Amino acid sequence: MCIEIIGCYAQTELGHGSNVQRLETTATFDPQTDEFVIHSPTLTSRKRWPGGLGKVSTHAVVYARLRTDGQDYGVHGFIVQLRSLDDHSPLPGMTVGDIGMKFGSGAYNSMDNGLLRFDHVRIPRNKMLMHLSQVTKEGKYVQSNVPRQQVYGTMVYVRQIIVSEASCALSREVCISTRYSVVRRQFGTETQVINYKTKQSKLFPLLASAYAFRFVGEWMKWLYTDVSKRLQANDSYINVKIL
Numbered sequence: 001m002c003i004e005i006i007g008c009y010a011q012t013e014l015g016h017g018s019n020v021q022r023l024e025t026t027a028t029f030d031p032q033t034d035e036f037v038i039h040s041p042t043l044t045s046r047k048r049w050p051g052g053l054g055k056v057s058t059h060a061v062v063y064a065r066l067r068t069d070g071q072d073y074g075v076h077g078f079i080v081q082l083r084s085l086d087d088h089s090p091l092p093g094m095t096v097g098d099i100g101m102k103f104g105s106g107a108y109n110s111m112d113n114g115l116l117r118f119d120h121v122r123i124p125r126n127k128m129l130m131h132l133s134q135v136t137k138e139g140k141y142v143q144s145n146v147p148r149q150q151v152y153g154t155m156v157y158v159r160q161i162i163v164s165e166a167s168c169a170l171s172r173e174v175c176i177s178t179r180y181s182v183v184r185r186q187f188g189t190e191t192q193v194i195n196y197k198t199k200q201s202k203l204f205p206l207l208a209s210a211y212a213f214r215f216v217g218e219w220m221k222w223l224y225t226d227v228s229k230r231l232q233a234n235d236s237y238i239n240v241k242i243l
Contacts, residue, residue: 004085008052010060010116015044020063023075025118029068029125031139036128038064038080038121046095046117053114054098058083060116061129068139077129080121093121160220167213174207 016022024045027036040046059081066076082096090096095117134142181194193199
C-alpha cells in the first residue's frame with residue numbers, strides 16, 4: 001500500500017521550544033480570499049526540530065498566532081501541505097529541509113528532524129483546526145464552549161505515557177542488575193557484589209527512581225482521567241493540587 005500523505009507536528013521554533021505562548025509564526029486571515037496567510041516574520045520564528053519534517057512529511061499541523069479583524073487571538077493549529085504529492089518537492093513559499101547531524105547519542109540522528117520557513121503561504125480557511133474555535137468568512141473569531149483546558153489534553157496524556165514507559169524500561173534494567181549483583185560473588189567464594197558500598201551507591205538510587213517513576217506515572221494517569229471526566233461534565237470548578 002502506498003501512503004501519499006505523511007504528517008508531522010510543527011510547533012517548536014528556533015527561538016521558542018516549549019514556550020508556546022511566545023511562538024512567532026503568524027496566520028493572518030484575509031476575508032477577501034477566505035484564506036489564511038502563514039508567515040515566518042523573524043529568524044527565530046522558523047520551525048525547527050519537528051520529527052519527520054526534514055525529508056518525509058508531506059503535510060504538517062502548524063501552530064501559529066491567529067490574527068484576524070485586527071486582533072491577535074493566540075496560538076492555533078492549521079493543516080498545511082508542505083510538499084508536492086507528485087515529486088515531493090517543497091511547495092511555493094516553503095523552505096523545508098533536514099537540520100543535519102545532532103550532538104549526543106547516535107539515536108538522535110535516526111530521527112528525521114526538520115526546519116521550516118513560511119513566506120506568505122496561503123491556505124484555505126477550512127484548514128484551521130476549528131474544534132475549539134472558529135473564524136467566519138467575515139473574519140470574526142468565534143469561541144466554542146469546549147473548556148480551554150482540553151487544548152493540550154492529549155499532550156498531557158503523552159507526557160504521562162513517557163513517565164510510565166521510563167518506569168518500565170528502568171525497572172527491567174535495574175531488575176537484571178540487582179539479580180546479577182546478588183548471585184555474582186567477587187573472587188569466587190567471597191562476598192556478594194551487592195554488599196559493596198560502591199555498588200549500592202550506583203544501584204539503589206536507580207532502584208528508587210524506578211519505583212518513583214511508577215508511582216508518579218500512575219498518579220498522572222489518574223489525574224488526567226479525573227480532570228478529563230470533569231471537563232466533559234462541564235465542571236466549572238477544577239482545583240488540581242500538585243504535591
